[in-house]
Amino acid sequence: MNKIVLEQDEYKFQDEKKEIWITTPKINIDICNEVYLKITKIPANLTLNLQLEANSRLQIDMELDFDNNQNTFNFISGENSYLEFNLATVFHNENSLVINNQVNVNNSITNIHFRGIEDGGKIKVLAVGKIYPETKDNKYLEDIRVMTKDNSLVTIMPDLLVESNLVEANHNAVISPVNQDYMFYLRSKGLTYDKALELIKKGFLNSILKK
Amino acid sequence: MLKIDNLTVKVLDKTILENFNLEINDGEIHVLMGPNGAGKSTISKVIMRDLNYEITKGSITYNDKDLLKMNTTEVAREKISLISQSPMEIEGVTNAEMLRTVLNDLNEMPANVLEFNRNLVKICQKLNIPESFIHRDINYNMSGGEKKKNELMHLFVLQPKLVILDEIDSGLDIDALNLVANSLKEYYEENHPSMLIITHQPKLLEILKPDYVHVLKNGKIVQSGDYNLALEIFKNGFGASIMSRNDLHE
Numbered sequence A: 001m002n003k004i005v006l007e008q009d010e011y012k013f014q015d016e017k018k019e020i021w022i023t024t025p026k027i028n029i030d031i032c033n034e035v036y037l038k039i040t041k042i043p044a045n046l047t048l049n050l051q052l053e054a055n056s057r058l059q060i061d062m063e064l065d066f067d068n069n070q071n072t073f074n075f076i077s078g079e080n081s082y083l084e085f086n087l088a089t090v091f092h093n094e095n096s097l098v099i100n101n102q103v104n105v106n107n108s109i110t111n112i113h114f115r116g117i118e119d120g121g122k123i124k125v126l127a128v129g130k131i132y133p134e135t136k137d138n139k140y141l142e143d144i145r146v147m148t149k150d151n152s153l154v155t156i157m158p159d160l161l162v163e164s165n166l167v168e169a170n171h172n173a174v175i176s177p178v179n180q181d182y183m184f185y186l187r188s189k190g191l192t193y194d195k196a197l198e199l200i201k202k203g204f205l206n207s208i209l210k211k
Numbered sequence B: 001m002l003k004i005d006n007l008t009v010k011v012l013d014k015t016i017l018e019n020f021n022l023e024i025n026d027g028e029i030h031v032l033m034g035p036n037g038a039g040k041s042t043i044s045k046v047i048m049r050d051l052n053y054e055i056t057k058g059s060i061t062y063n064d065k066d067l068l069k070m071n072t073t074e075v076a077r078e079k080i081s082l083i084s085q086s087p088m089e090i091e092g093v094t095n096a097e098m099l100r101t102v103l104n105d106l107n108e109m110p111a112n113v114l115e116f117n118r119n120l121v122k123i124c125q126k127l128n129i130p131e132s133f134i135h136r137d138i139n140y141n142m143s144g145g146e147k148k149k150n151e152l153m154h155l156f157v158l159q160p161k162l163v164i165l166d167e168i169d170s171g172l173d174i175d176a177l178n179l180v181a182n183s184l185k186e187y188y189e190e191n192h193p194s195m196l197i198i199t200h201q202p203k204l205l206e207i208l209k210p211d212y213v214h215v216l217k218n219g220k221i222v223q224s225g226d227y228n229l230a231l232e233i234f235k236n237g238f239g240a241s242i243m244s245r246n247d248l249h250e
């Protein structure tokens, strides 16, 4: 996969598979047909606006550390569009993440997966899904999980504004410490505490990536 | 040798095992039977130092080392392996990744990675599971029977000297059960491990031919015998066998 650096305000992707680095704090991207983006670098204060055209398919995989990040992702669905957004992060210091979805079309699918691992940091996640009235046959999923040592450092605010009856909308949010049953299992195979923890964290992030 | 002496175990203030005794000499195959909820799985997890179980009395030693002073990692590194009744699913961590990490840590990883892979392929063939299992997430989305075979894959790589099998036969179809039992028999003949087998079914024992059979009831071993005791239980259930024991006492 070839890598490109995005440093301007506007881009259009069509039938592409790219690794991207974003260096500008505000960027608008238009998606046509089938696009896969693996985002490996973003500025700490990024606002990314993504417009999915009708019949487009977009998968975004992001695995990166947050350190004092304030990021906003705005997605606008297109008719018959498919969006899969997978964001896996280890976070340090104070972070906020806003994921905004607007569904004002029919027959679209949106899957938002977020996995965060606290590493001495805080995060506030606001996930907004607005499904407009008089739309139909949309599917919408927000699946947000954070693994933490101290639950007070994490806030998840789901905000599903569903104004249509003809939609399948789901929201899961889980904030939990490391699963001790997993630790017991892996240690019973001979792994040290640290190696078991490392594998569990890696698995937690991997579970939404490399699909 | 594993020696469990007068062990009393509690969970959430409820006593599950009381003055439990068991000795397994090197190379012996012991079977633990008993009604649902008797505490069979509990003993298997206590040996692996699952800290959900509180030990209020007694001792467990393995080759004269105090297991109760060890953590789970240390117990595993004494070459003790448990295949539990419901194996954990760990999404995102593959079998190969986990096994490689363990062997690396133990300095048992073959210098040649190909050799590690070849061994895994051989084990998959023996267990009649696809080679793709090597790179699948641990037990994740596997059927009940596949999980048991997947756990056996770990066991054959880790080569334990004390094998604890908690209902390995549940969830296996008849052919799979034969295959699993025969692969365990082969492992036994090659490595002479000690074994503690928990089961409700005759098939595995027909093939593995245990040396001792124990019946656990109300937190204690209430009866011990040889393979014939298992046969009697398969025929008549626990009620009858324990009654005949009481008759003996009177």
Ligand SMILES: Nc1ncnc2c1ncn2[C@@H]1O[C@H](COP(=O)(O)OP(=O)(O)OP(=O)(O)O)[C@@H](O)[C@H]1O
Pocket (backbone or CB within 6 Å): B011, B012, B016, B034, B035, B036, B037, B038, B039, B040, B041, B042, B043, B052, B085
């Ligand atoms: N972690 C736990 N928390 C609470 N109760 C427990 C826990 N583990 C075991 N128990 C209880 O202890 C008792 C013994 O359980 P155990 O799983 O050892 O039974 P078992 O003999 O293996 O039964 P089965 O044949 O059904 O597998 C049961 O009453 C069970 O509910």
Ligand SMILES: [Mg+2]
Pocket (backbone or CB within 6 Å): B040, B041, B042, B085, B166
């Ligand atoms: Mg049990």
